[in-house]
Amino acid sequence: MPSLNLVPATVADYRREAERRLPRFLFDYLDGGSGEEMSLASNVADFRAIQLDQRVMRDVSVIDTSVELFGEKLAMPVVLAPVGLGGMMARRAELQAKRAADAAGIPMCLSTVGICSIDEVRQVSARPFWFQLYMLKDRGVVQEILDRAWTAGVRTLAFTVDLAVLGARYRDVRNGMAGGASAWGRFRGGLGDYLLHPRWLYDVGIKGGPHTFGNLQSYVPAAKNPEQFKAWVDSQFDASTSWKDIAWLRTVWKGNLVLKGVLNADDAKEAIANGADGMVISNHGGRQLDGAASGIAVLPEIADALGGSSTLLVDGGVRNGQDVAKALALGARAVMIGRPWVYAVAARGANGLAALLASFKHDLETGLGLTGTTSAAAVGREIIRKR
Template structure:
């Protein structure tokens, strides 16, 4: 069964601690870790925390509103559940649970190409559209087929990840066999010990949560006896030769909204706008790719100043609280994406824990809006930040 939800579990840190106890080490480290010495991973959260809100009093806060409009849809919060590879391994059929929680919270869920649950399974949750995230594969015929399947399931917003030309050096994954040509499923002795030490996860996910492959890619992986086969296939299919010409092709074949995920440079932001992207996600892949890169909180206002009036900006990386959402709006984003928070909450207590986390984020955002004088999410500007 999923972890038990405790009334004392209310913050990201609470859910993270419980997830660390419940998940096998390889899986927790895969989600929690970053690349290199994890400098950028730490910067992401530290730079959001360093931003100071102004406090304004005697402003009518009786009609606070956290909702925003994004790509023609109303969101109850300026928040999207980000695509997480293997997110469905944290709790039984995890992406399905996440979609249900997102629906209840009135926000979008974005399914990863390498999620455990296939898009067809996620679509059965409800008629509410979800987003889909895509990596470019060498076989463009497979890419077109994936896009056709996504459109058939009601996906209208595609998030295309552009910062994975090479895989970041993730030392935690090397130690656990997730990187360097090994797989945790191939490390029999240590893997079995790790599973035995986490019986709750083993029963809930390992035994009852099958199949454990990458559901969206299952039709194309001919030899798929275990997750190791999927890891080998995706490793051979991810295309490091992708350039802006490939984005032009993608723009032509995808009829819906196209959002490019992984922008951290002003020239890249301008190029993305020029090529016809509907939105940009200011992102450093959660500190998992180029260690030493700038934080997203540092780059968001610069990119907003350069192209914010010509496109829709979103941001991810280090966002943990409702206060962070207000800060993201102040710096020019229309919404933020969170990845680690939703999978940590899911690991800690399943859909109920994720629902609790999202409710606490909303309550925290209402507090920040009411005490900063902004009141309405659509009124947030840089004036709510001290010194901006």
């Protein structure tokens, strides 16, 4: 195990440090996937299997990593993905993420089940952020949340479409987070696990409250901790959601609508037909259907099927800026990163995330420059080595 004195350089470095700092049940919630975690592993492996085509003797003295995405100029094609319970991994982690994203010139997407609320994140800066939504059975609650997001300046909504049935997450079962035991008081390891992580206990457990789903507080006023909110949210997930609900959502949301969790070309065409402005090609970070293809594996198929008629993003397995270049080459306009940003904030706060994002940008510049490309917005499949 690397020395604590070493400066983290990669996502793997931040992951190791986050594992040391977090109670076991929280690290496993963040780090784990569904089933035997085959899809979780393939997300990373499929990126690694893609080879870049190195080219030489090209003028790459000026490299532009910026892109336009839904009317906004990004310094690089990266968006911080929504992560539920983010604020349990570091003190008010969503606020720290927003500050780092603002400084890096990229958007941050707040989860419906984040610890910090829309209004709290809004106070960080005037720079717009994205919001992620689940379709809840109570459509009145959905409408109210969307109205609050719009008032807060949100103009891009990421609607999660791959959670009709919750995947079996065995790490959460072992730790008591999935049914039965209380993850917040009687999880495996008990009080001893908190005491083994005194920095987290003081900084997050004691000083980082309130530990509630800020966006849902008014709907579950009696809830005092994430477990109680989770019970309400689980009861609100609507397994009957269909394309007609997306059509309804399009009538009540005036901004950009991005469907998150598409893995099939026919579903992608339906998304466009029902008013989606874009979609995230994603298997939910390997947390839903174990054995499902990775986003990067199906991205070219969907990009070809749509022929440029929609804005595509991809998530799952992105671990450096050269992965970003690969995603751009295969048809994405940008990537979303979830676990990487949370690892960094859990390990070293907003400064850690700022350093990680700087590393992503540098690696993207390297990937572009050494494939003879000078613009992230103009990357094509020519930078991918054909096997």
